[in-house]
Amino acid sequence: MPTSRITIGRREEATHPDALRAAAAEFFSTLIFVFAGQGSGVAFSKLTGNAATTPVGLVAAALAHGFALFVAVAAGANISGGHVNPAVTFGIFLGGNITLFRGLLYWVAQLLGSIVACLLLLFVTGSSTGIFELSGVGVWNAVVLEIVLTFGLVYTVYATAVDPKKDSVGIIGPLAIGLVVGANILVGGAFDGAAMNPAIAFGPALVSWSWTNHWVYWAGPLIGGGVAGILYELLFIFHTHEELPTTDY
Template sequence: MASEFKKKMFWRAVVAEFLAMSLFIFISIGSALGFNFPVVGNKTATATQDNVKVSLAFGIAIATMAQSVGHISGAHLNPAVTLGLLLSCQISLFKAFMYIVAQCLGAVVATAILSGVTSSLPNNSLGLNALAEGINLGQGLGIEIIATFQLVLCVLATTDRRRNDISGSAPLAIGLSVALGHLLAIDYTGCGINPARSLGSALVARNFTNHWIFWVGPILGGASASLIYDFILAPRSSDLTDRMKVWTSGQVEEYELDGDDINTRVEMKPK
């Protein structure tokens, strides 16, 4: 932990998570709120097409932010993704904690700013996640687990540095996975696969009804994806001692150039 704490690159990465998360939340939730404005004569404003619009906004926004800061922080932008990479032994406990704090702060700040920008909207919930009518707690939790599972599985597969068959864009693939998760979950829960995003809306709107689902679901989905990928689909050969070193000190190659070369970070770059 001490070695990471002293590195400039580490703190640049934490700041990158905060800034990218803030932009992601403002753009994506701003898009979700936009269809509440009355548009006279707009014959395309159906519920299904609104879902597509919002899903694409979330997916494209995350892909753009991943491309922008992926070489600095890895562009996790989601506590569930950070947890998955932690369990996959790709980051340290200290980095995971600081990333999650930065992500939550970024989401809260962006939602608060968006609250002021959209203050004239009637019944403005700021993109609050909630169970749809007729969906019980178990069903909502299951949807969140599945939607997050496929996202974290995509992140682990596209950023696996052992692969040499990746010729496309990892940020784009992950963005499409985010869009897919939203297409699945919006009608059931509003899609809470990002706990920090859910926290921002709940905190600013002061509504924590069933909020636990949007933490427990993504955590279970991300953790199960990581364990299945790491121990069943693509097992790693590192032993427990090597894993403990990563959890306590981080990946060695991330800081081998004294933290001054941004190209040392490869978490979100295809090999």
């Protein structure tokens, strides 16, 4: 029977230099991602006078978020793993690949990165970023949509960045992660904004102080990311590990 690989870690991790450096990398990577992704919506609205939920705006948002995430993940990959997303961190934690204390440190850094990015956008543009909200769907439809979209994202993260068998596939990991987010925005952007990331929804909600249905953007991504982490770990990592033959030295 497989045993749980979830690890709590030690409180000292929260102040260990390596953990703090990793958290700093998560902060800056998330800031880069949110600033570019959300900023593209502000710029589109200024240039066209239309909401970013028009067809052209949706494509622009998908490209901006996909490109920005590609860069943000690549920038943080060698320091923190380039999570840039509390749902990714949660899925990696449930798969036993990060401790609870380090994961919580990442969460704080990711949320702060999003907040700072949105405050900077407000300062430099004079406009607050658009909040994530539902459009023509109910809350439970949106929760399921976020579950499915985030499942695809975290599954991709595991396959291209976490799986020890990834070999050369890991080189294109950040690109694959950016591409799946861009594709998912084309699917879900018109219905609920396709956040797939509690941090990117939290910053705009806090700066605009608008919390309508905000829980959707936590519940859906965390469930989807958690399920993806557990399933990938159990189906493709845990069960494929063969016991090494005993050798006497």
